[in-house]
Amino acid sequence: MSSLFNTTPSESMVKLKSFSQPKKHGLVHRLADRSRLLPNLSLTRVSHATNEMLRSFKSPALAGSRENGVAVQAVPSSVLASKDSPAIAVPSTSQALNVEINDWVTSSLSVVVVGASGDLAKKKIFPALFALYYEGLLPEEFQIFGYARSKMSDTDFRDLISSTLTCRIDAAEKCGDAQEKFLKRCFYQAGPYDDSSGFAQLNTKMSEQEVSKPRANRMFFLSIPPNVFIAAAGGAAEQCSSKTGWTRVIVEKPFGRDSTSSRELSDGLSRYLREDQTYRIDHYLGKELIENLTVLRFANLVFEPLWNRDYIKSVQVIFSENFGTEGRGGYFDQYGIIRDVIQNHLLQIVALFAMEPPVSLDAEDIRNEKVKVVRSMQPVQLDDVVLGQYKGRKEKNFNLPGYLDDATVPKGSLTPTFAAIAMHINNARWDGVPFLLKAGKALDNRRAEIRVQFRHIPGNIYKHKMGSNMDNTSNELVIRIQPKESIYLKINNKVPGLGLRLDSTKLDLQYQSTYKKELPDAYERLLLDVVNGDKRLFIRFDELEAAWELYTPMLHEIEAKKVAPELYPYGSRGPVGAHYLAAKYNVRWADLEEESL
Ligand SMILES: NC(=O)C1=CN([C@@H]2O[C@H](COP(=O)(O)OP(=O)(O)OC[C@H]3O[C@@H](n4cnc5c(N)ncnc54)[C@H](OP(=O)(O)O)[C@@H]3O)[C@@H](O)[C@H]2O)C=CC1
Numbered sequence: 001m002s003s004l005f006n007t008t009p010s011e012s013m014v015k016l017k018s019f020s021q022p023k024k025h026g027l028v029h030r031l032a033d034r035s036r037l038l039p040n041l042s043l044t045r046v047s048h049a050t051n052e053m054l055r056s057f058k059s060p061a062l063a064g065s066r067e068n069g070v071a072v073q074a075v076p077s078s079v080l081a082s083k084d085s086p087a088i089a090v091p092s093t094s095q096a097l098n099v100e101i102n103d104w105v106t107s108s109l110s111v112v113v114v115g116a117s118g119d120l121a122k123k124k125i126f127p128a129l130f131a132l133y134y135e136g137l138l139p140e141e142f143q144i145f146g147y148a149r150s151k152m153s154d155t156d157f158r159d160l161i162s163s164t165l166t167c168r169i170d171a172a173e174k175c176g177d178a179q180e181k182f183l184k185r186c187f188y189q190a191g192p193y194d195d196s197s198g199f200a201q202l203n204t205k206m207s208e209q210e211v212s213k214p215r216a217n218r219m220f221f222l223s224i225p226p227n228v229f230i231a232a233a234g235g236a237a238e239q240c241s242s243k244t245g246w247t248r249v250i251v252e253k254p255f256g257r258d259s260t261s262s263r264e265l266s267d268g269l270s271r272y273l274r275e276d277q278t279y280r281i282d283h284y285l286g287k288e289l290i291e292n293l294t295v296l297r298f299a300n301l302v303f304e305p306l307w308n309r310d311y312i313k314s315v316q317v318i319f320s321e322n323f324g325t326e327g328r329g330g331y332f333d334q335y336g337i338i339r340d341v342i343q344n345h346l347l348q349i350v351a352l353f354a355m356e357p358p359v360s361l362d363a364e365d366i367r368n369e370k371v372k373v374v375r376s377m378q379p380v381q382l383d384d385v386v387l388g389q390y391k392g393r394k395e396k397n398f399n400l401p402g403y404l405d406d407a408t409v410p411k412g413s414l415t416p417t418f419a420a421i422a423m424h425i426n427n428a429r430w431d432g433v434p435f436l437l438k439a440g441k442a443l444d445n446r447r448a449e450i451r452v453q454f455r456h457i458p459g460n461i462y463k464h465k466m467g468s469n470m471d472n473t474s475n476e477l478v479i480r481i482q483p484k485e486s487i488y489l490k491i492n493n494k495v496p497g498l499g500l501r502l503d504s505t506k507l508d509l510q511y512q513s514t515y516k517k518e519l520p521d522a523y524e525r526l527l528l529d530v531v532n533g534d535k536r537l538f539i540r541f542d543e544l545e546a547a548w549e550l551y552t553p554m555l556h557e558i559e560a561k562k563v564a565p566e567l568y569p570y571g572s573r574g575p576v577g578a579h580y581l582a583a584k585y586n587v588r589w590a591d592l593e594e595e596s597l
């Protein structure tokens, strides 16, 4: 427990700061917040966790409040000397403070990548950290520490990171110099995950670098297989918790295999970390178009009134990849596509899509609404599930391997690499609207999108001009998450000319041509949010529990009955069974109707 949790109210003082504007969100606003407040050493970002903590003091004078634009921040008296010109002093306590202070004048930031030799670290984490550094979004005093069992010197580690860094096309200026400076801030410590000795050495190494600022904030990314999550969290928390600032830990999925294992994992982690320190990442929540989903819904009058069972006939959330499990078969076989993609990424999208308007953009308000809608969903029935597994395909010039051809996949595995699922939300807004989720590997293209099918136009006076297939004439809203990020609305329009002929065309927002800016990777957004203590895009423990409750009985049934997946050829459109599932709900998979990307 942090010392602030242990201190009595009298040992802390409360700092009041007036904000003339309401709390803002988004990268630009966060930057604005930071630069606006940087000169003022009393800058503190008031997180929900801090407010919760303040409320728990139960003293009206000390309780946190945001009323009338006044944010209240608790700061230990040992840190702040005076209300107006706070002199910063190193807290005398030897315990971790975990105070929510992001004051980069007085604090340094250390980012520890546990599992630094691994695939995710190289593919996503180091490039994202460099992008944030290049954009000037990290504090002046920051350093990166790699931790893994592999033996490496600092130089080897810098070479490894260097091979992962690229410069953005639209931000290549002085990028080489920035890379060099970035690499000088990288250090490596080898050690085991299940023994605290290595973490103790890491702590020493970190402390040696964290000398220029009185406070050191520490952020850990557990980029390791789940069997070592708890041990590594324990080692990191016990040996490396910051004694002067906050300590936050990012945990990657999989968060268990079912309700029971997920709860065990949460319990294990909670032995070392409080919920407010734990950041469960779902990188789909960091994607630009997903971040935009709530903007689209709640900042445009035209959509929200239609966002219900009266106007929407079905919602489809589609994820497809045109490559197999290449290289990750060992991991994948223990999970399968439902646990790998649907239970987390696609369900999170559905929750954001279908939730009621939150009271505010505060992380807890959003997450409260997400939990509510997930808990309104029916647990998935096996009748509403179609499973598939890709098989090899031989053509004249190439040979595409099947899932079972992967040497790391057990012979005869029944693990699905494709699933289509119908879900139902039992609430007043969505009663009777099928949510069709589809995810597959080794299909004919790579895409992720949300497709909203609107109902037919009642009493349509143009019916005779529109052809007999009413589905082709209904409006459809498509939110393409990737690639070629876009939002378009299919509408019926008069074909220009003297006659009266209608066709279906698009009101089309293409990000590439409209914004002319390379979009940040999801990990950049999410890592920055952790730095800023913003939990809006991270999964709360009760959300996770509710999510597993929807899928666990069905997953167990599949395993108990040894349900065989329908085979589909590598590079195809997936198993035929998926069409029957859609037909059962009187809809078609809309991605199949459209030209491929
Ligand atoms: N890669 C990806 O695209 C994604 C990964 N994830 C999740 O992120 C985490 C990291 O993924 P990824 O980087 O692919 O994982 P890796 O398999 O590459 O493992 C990361 C590191 O952990 C160590 N390690 C590997 N296997 C074991 C083991 N059995 N016991 C102890 N240590 C081991 C290795 O380092 P060393 O031997 O040096 O200690 C390895 O470099 C996982 O939880 C994964 O499920 C989530 C989404 C996507």
Ligand SMILES: O=C1O[C@H](COP(=O)(O)O)[C@@H](O)[C@H](O)[C@H]1O
Binding pocket: 283, 321, 340, 341, 448
């Ligand atoms: O979490 C995962 O996501 C990736 C797909 O992520 P994307 O950002 O490239 O769309 C998926 O390939 C992987 O199996 C899964 O674990």
